[in-house]
Amino acid sequence: MTLVEVNNISKTYGDTRAVDGISFGIQQGEIFGLLGPNGAGKSTTINMLCAYTEPTGGQIRTDDIDVVAEPERVKPTIGVVPQDIALYPDLNAVENLRFFGRLYDIPADQLTRRIEELLRLVGLYEKRKGRVEHYSGGMKRRLNLAAGLLNRPKFLLLDEPTVGVDPQSRNAIFEFIQALNAQGLTILYTTHYMEEAELLCHRVGVMDEGHIIALNTPQHLINTLGTGIIHIGVQGGDEGLTAQLRALPQVKAVTYRDGTLIVETVDAQQALLDIIGLFNETDTPMTALEILEPNLESVFIQLTGKQLRD
Amino acid sequence: MKKLLYVASNELLLLFKDKMAAVWMIILPLALTTIMGLAFGGLGGGSEPVVIDLPVVDQDGGEMAAAVLDILAQTQGTYLHLETEYDEGTARQLVYDGKRAGALIIPAGFTADVTSGNPTALDLLVAPGGQTAPLLEGMVRGVTSGFSSVQTTVEVTISEVQRATGSYDLDYDGIAARVVATAQERLENPPVSTRVTTVGNAEEEEEFNIFDQVVPGYAVMFAMFGVLGGAGAILEEKERGTFKRLLIAPVPKYVLMGGKLLAQFIVGVAQIVLMFAFGALVFHVSLGGSILGLVLVTLATCWATTALGMLLVAVIKSRKQVHPITTLIVLGTSAIGGSWFPLFLMPKWVQQAARVTLVAWAMEGYNQLMLFGGGLNDVWPDIGVLLLYGAVCFVVGLRLFRFKEA
Numbered sequence: 001m002t003l004v005e006v007n008n009i010s011k012t013y014g015d016t017r018a019v020d021g022i023s024f025g026i027q028q029g030e031i032f033g034l035l036g037p038n039g040a041g042k043s044t045t046i047n048m049l050c051a052y053t054e055p056t057g058g059q060i061r062t063d064d065i066d067v068v069a070e071p072e073r074v075k076p077t078i079g080v081v082p083q084d085i086a087l088y089p090d091l092n093a094v095e096n097l098r099f100f101g102r103l104y105d106i107p108a109d110q111l112t113r114r115i116e117e118l119l120r121l122v123g124l125y126e127k128r129k130g131r132v133e134h135y136s137g138g139m140k141r142r143l144n145l146a147a148g149l150l151n152r153p154k155f156l157l158l159d160e161p162t163v164g165v166d167p168q169s170r171n172a173i174f175e176f177i178q179a180l181n182a183q184g185l186t187i188l189y190t191t192h193y194m195e196e197a198e199l200l201c202h203r204v205g206v207m208d209e210g211h212i213i214a215l216n217t218p219q220h221l222i223n224t225l226g227t228g229i230i231h232i233g234v235q236g237g238d239e240g241l242t243a244q245l246r247a248l249p250q251v252k253a254v255t256y257r258d259g260t261l262i263v264e265t266v267d268a269q270q271a272l273l274d275i276i277g278l279f280n281e282t283d284t285p286m287t288a289l290e291i292l293e294p295n296l297e298s299v300f301i302q303l304t305g306k307q308l309r310d
Numbered sequence: 311m312k313k314l315l316y317v318a319s320n321e322l323l324l325l326f327k328d329k330m331a332a333v334w335m336i337i338l339p340l341a342l343t344t345i346m347g348l349a350f351g352g353l354g355g356g357s358e359p360v361v362i363d364l365p366v367v368d369q370d371g372g373e374m375a376a377a378v379l380d381i382l383a384q385t386q387g388t389y390l391h392l393e394t395e396y397d398e399g400t401a402r403q404l405v406y407d408g409k410r411a412g413a414l415i416i417p418a419g420f421t422a423d424v425t426s427g428n429p430t431a432l433d434l435l436v437a438p439g440g441q442t443a444p445l446l447e448g449m450v451r452g453v454t455s456g457f458s459s460v461q462t463t464v465e466v467t468i469s470e471v472q473r474a475t476g477s478y479d480l481d482y483d484g485i486a487a488r489v490v491a492t493a494q495e496r497l498e499n500p501p502v503s504t505r506v507t508t509v510g511n512a513e514e515e516e517e518f519n520i521f522d523q524v525v526p527g528y529a530v531m532f533a534m535f536g537v538l539g540g541a542g543a544i545l546e547e548k549e550r551g552t553f554k555r556l557l558i559a560p561v562p563k564y565v566l567m568g569g570k571l572l573a574q575f576i577v578g579v580a581q582i583v584l585m586f587a588f589g590a591l592v593f594h595v596s597l598g599g600s601i602l603g604l605v606l607v608t609l610a611t612c613w614a615t616t617a618l619g620m621l622l623v624a625v626i627k628s629r630k631q632v633h634p635i636t637t638l639i640v641l642g643t644s645a646i647g648g649s650w651f652p653l654f655l656m657p658k659w660v661q662q663a664a665r666v667t668l669v670a671w672a673m674e675g676y677n678q679l680m681l682f683g684g685g686l687n688d689v690w691p692d693i694g695v696l697l698l699y700g701a702v703c704f705v706v707g708l709r710l711f712r713f714k715e716a
Contacts, residue, residue, distance in 0.1 A: 050558050053714065072560055075560040082554055082555060086550065086555040087552065091327060099316065100555065103313060103556065104559060147555070
């Protein structure tokens, strides 16, 4: 069953099209990822889905409610975890959650229980009386996450929830998200970390410059689009060498950028032997060598010619 | 409505949690009010000349009356702007209404009495409790005292010349002794004196208390600092991201903004009430004859201040701009609006320019109630202007405020 339907939405700021006619659906109980570099349009998409920003065009329906026409009906059913730590640093965890919870008309006794439950879930119950400003980055992220769950949403939107988090806290957040999803919560997850998208998401939409340029399960994207990519540092782009590389049997494509030859291969290990042989034959010095196994990063590079962190 | 109160109570909780807020909003205002009140216990603590409008009704029209006007006009340190266009009734009414700190009546026959040595007096009408009244009284007494000396000298000299022309044998020791004796006698019973009459509410005309001016002045100034600073907190919330979280929650925009403004309004009222309570308990500040008037002026002032805060938040782009801009506005409007010195002591053009500030209207209301013994009816115009001021700022501010960043 489709919980969220996004149909040809766009958002324009002046002359800039932040989101340009994207469409996708999110199934009930699914973790749907939007993967792309900063500025790809992921946060703008989330802002439109949670009725914070009105689309310039297109339709969004969540649980069969038109988000643009009836935002006040949609808001109580969704939870949002913004990219910023949207908490009051001078208040403690309980005071933060109580205030945000009250805005959802949660009865006082239920809210008290919900706050305790969430603080235990995110591992902050023991620290609940400390001012948030004294929390570590990971603790703040976890509390930020808890604040988005106060109203028991049907649909949770997570906007890069692990930015600036240490590996231990990141793993705790992953486990928490997976546990929430196991309970049936539908999640939209944006990130520019391909590992996160591969690990968490059932399906991923790859975004760049306001467009979704590929959409499928991570494995399917890797299998169909992913290639082993070899980065070779060279001194100057030699057209002859590039042509010779392209002629190698395991090589699909070669591009030169900023002193690096980006070689897309069918099989990186096999291609590497041929490439080293070619460099030896032509006596061309290699200043660097890096092999990228097929993954969403290489999918993105193949689709856009850019890296996710660009 | 419930959510509006939640938003307001959260704002107050945030303020309560901010330790520096207590310093800025309570300790500093009380300390500064105390220091300024004690430092400026007398009028005009600075070296700049003070300008006072003084209606003078010359019923004499003679040479000595003209001399009085000349002397008053050349008074050092304080510049008297003499207004000679009023009749006695109008001058009396101006003082009664608190529009002038005092008025001088030079009675008919003044010149004749001075030159003939008959006792006479200048009539000085002063407003009750007005802080310029003692100054005016001192200045006029200085003039009349001078006239007494002149009269003495004239009297002694004439008698000596008369005696000398008879004998051509001047008794210098005798003249000196007679001048001293006459001067002493005149000092005790001056032939030219000042009759001071208080015009207005006689019950309020007890000894002037500088804190009657300083307390409301600094209360308004610091309430503005508090409220406008609180308005800056909205920009801080926008930059931090909590404002976005509030907009994502099922809370109408007007409820969200209403809650925040309600909190700022409460903060402003609390600050002024605290300052007045402190002033009344510690410095025996007179709260005037109309507590209702005082309450309404306070509420109208805080409404106007809160709405001005809304307007500022709408036009200021970032939190970094808040402090310099609000400081400039608060200090600038306090200086010309009568928070530091009574408005009626300012030059005419300043008094007129000050009308664009809410401080001027607030201080006129407070001065009317606390200095001039006015009642509720006397401050309705001030309350009305403050309410209108707030309404205009609120509507314009709400129209310009960007709830969401582009």
